[in-house]
Every structure is written in structure tokens, then in C-alpha cells.
Amino acid sequence: MRNIRTVHPGNSLIHILRWLPPRQGSGRAMSDTRHIFRGSKPRYCWLSIFLLLACNVMAQSPHDWLERMDGANEKFNYQGTLVHMCDGTMDIVRIVHRVDHGQVTERMTAQASGGRQIIRSTDKVMCILPDQKKVTVEQRNSSGSPMDSKIANFPSFSNINAQLYDISILGEDQIAERETIILAIHPADSFRFGYRLWLDHRTALPLKFELVDEAGRGLEQGVFTEIEFYESIPAEDVEPTLATDGFEWKRSAVVAIETQDDATADKPPGSGWRVEILPPGFKLTFAQSRLDTVATTTLDQLVYSDGLATISVFIEPEMAESAAVEGASKIGATNAFTTFRNGYLITAMGGVPLETARKAALSVSPR
Structure with a gap:
């Protein structure tokens, strides 16, 4: 398969050879070999098993x-x-x-x-x-x-x-x-x-x-x-082990009103947003419109993936009391970029470089 390669560790054989018993005496090679096998049958039995297991491990492809x-x-x-x-x-x-x-x-x-x-x-x-x-x-x-x-x-x-x-x-x-x-x-x-x-x-x-x-x-x-x-x-x-007496409880009040799995760029659900600038290989794999029953607002989500990396894009109406700040942010290795456009708050985030998230957020537009 293209771009799939197996690199075998160079030291494994050396480690195995160190288990072998040293030659004794100065006789012929054949005589030494017979001596080794005569006196070390259990050792070679275990060595054979190890070699079989090691070969099986390394024979498996990366996929x-x-x-x-x-x-x-x-x-x-x-x-x-x-x-x-x-x-x-x-x-x-x-x-x-x-x-x-x-x-x-x-x-x-x-x-x-x-x-x-x-x-x-x-x-x-x-x-x-x-x-x-x-x-x-x-x-x-x-x-x-x-x-x-x-x-x-x-x-x-x-x-x-x-x-x-x-x-x-x-x-x-x-x-x-x-x-x-x-x-x-x-x-x-x-x-x-x-x-x-x-x-x-x-x-x-x-x-x-x-x-x-x-x-x-x-x-x-x-x-x-x-x-x-x-x-x-x-x-x-x-189960939880922490006492929660006197704690504030906050339960999700968001329900899905329209969902599409394996979404296509031609027919996303909800209000019909799209991301126009994405790296090669990223495709729309999931889209959803959700209703926040407390705030009575709709949140649109688009998820793009290249098969490994994922970019999530969230679009929601801009609220006067929103604490969101335009620009880049980071949580661990997750990069996010937020922007405001035509009364909407748009955030793109994922385990991708910041520039990838930034371009995605700035290229969101309604269909």
C-alpha cells in the first residue's frame, strides 16, 4: 500500500544473539554446534517461541x-x-x-x-x-x-x-x-x-x-x-466518588432539531452554512442544527474530517451578553479561532494547526 512502510529495529537481533551460550573449546564448528544444542534444549525451545512471537508482531502491517x-x-x-x-x-x-x-x-x-x-x-x-x-x-x-x-x-x-x-x-x-x-x-x-x-x-x-x-x-x-x-x-x-452536596448542577438543555451523518457538501442541514477554504482531503462528515431551549437560539455545527484530523465549526447568533472574544485561543493541543460576521458568532476548532482553524472560520458563509 502506498506510503505504508515497516522499519524493523536494528538492535532486536543483537539482543537475541546475546542469549546464545558461548562456544566452548577449540574443536570444529560442527562439534561446537552439537554441543550447544545437546546442553541447551530448554533454552532454545524458549528462544524459538520468542522468535515466533516477535516475527508475528513485526509481520503485522501498520494498518x-x-x-x-x-x-x-x-x-x-x-x-x-x-x-x-x-x-x-x-x-x-x-x-x-x-x-x-x-x-x-x-x-x-x-x-x-x-x-x-x-x-x-x-x-x-x-x-x-x-x-x-x-x-x-x-x-x-x-x-x-x-x-x-x-x-x-x-x-x-x-x-x-x-x-x-x-x-x-x-x-x-x-x-x-x-x-x-x-x-x-x-x-x-x-x-x-x-x-x-x-x-x-x-x-x-x-x-x-x-x-x-x-x-x-x-x-x-x-x-x-x-x-x-x-x-x-x-x-x-x-461511579462518581466525590460528594456533591451544595454543588451547582448544570444539565445540557440543547436538543437536536436536524441531524445529518455522512453529510455531503451539496446538502447540509440547518440554515445551510458551508466552509469554503479547507486543506486537501477534508470533507463534511457530520452536520447538525441544535436548539438551546433555555436561550431559545439555534446552534449550527459542521464537522469536517480528513479521516484522522477533525475541524468542528459552530455558528450561532451573536448575543449582546456574549463573552466571546474575536481571535485565536487554545486549550491544550486544540486550536480555535473565533470571528463575528453579519450578526453571527463563528468558531472553528480542532486538533489542527491554528492556521487551519483560522482559514476555516474566516471562510464560513451561508449557502
């Missing part, structure tokens, strides 16, 4: 690994500690991930910010913010939006366009005392970011990831320092 990874989240129960680093800050997050008959529930507890907790399930996301004495509950979209396709905010990698990204296997490493294979996903241009992924040999779950720019510079990193897998996890282990 094989990515397909396995995309399904891993819905297969395995685990608990672990993740260290997240971005913009010079570090946070430690405790994750409990439960799968029950294909339904995923996940509880994440951050060490910073007073122990903030996020509980994600198929149909909703609950955020408990003890430092603000606030709880927010937002219904998740059941319509198949790419933004809700995963429990974690992690993109799908199995549909990567080989014309836009170069994928390679860099080698192997050990993360959280587990063997991993390292994949590199390098963008073909400066309009999108790339990734480096450390996938667990047994489960293909990403135990470490790095978001990188077109020059390979790290922008964001997450790594498990320890992780344990389980046959099952009790439901109570993914």
Missing part, C-alpha cells in the same frame, strides 16, 4: 495495528494511571475503564484541580468540578457524530488516507512494564498534526501517545505509568 487499536477500547477492562503533559503542564489521571456487553463506561479522576472527575458513558458525560463546586451533565449524541464515536477524546485511526499521512513502524519499546510497538503517523503537509503511538502487543491499546507537528516536535503527550487488565470490573467502580 493491521491501527484497526486492532480502534477496537481495543470496546473489548478490554482496565485500570491505570495516565500522566498527561501539554504546554509545560503535567497532570496525573486515574482511569477506570469498564466494558459490559459492548457498552463502555469510564471514570477519570485528575490529581490536580481538586480531584476533578469525569464519568463518560454511551449516552452522557458528567463532569464534577470540586474547585468550582459545580457539576455539568451533557447528553452524548447518539446519532453517530464523529465527535462521539469514542468514549475517550481520541480519533479513529483505521480510516487514514495514505495520500495525506505516511505511516511507519519505528520499533519496539516497553511502557508500564508491557511490550509495545511504536507507530509513527506523519502528515504530508503543515495543515494537520501527526502522531506517535505505543501500542500494547497483546491488546493494541495505546499505552503512550504523542501529538506532533509537521516537524516532529511534540505538542502533547499521554503515557500510562501503570495499567492492569481485568476480566470484568464492577459497575460501582466507575
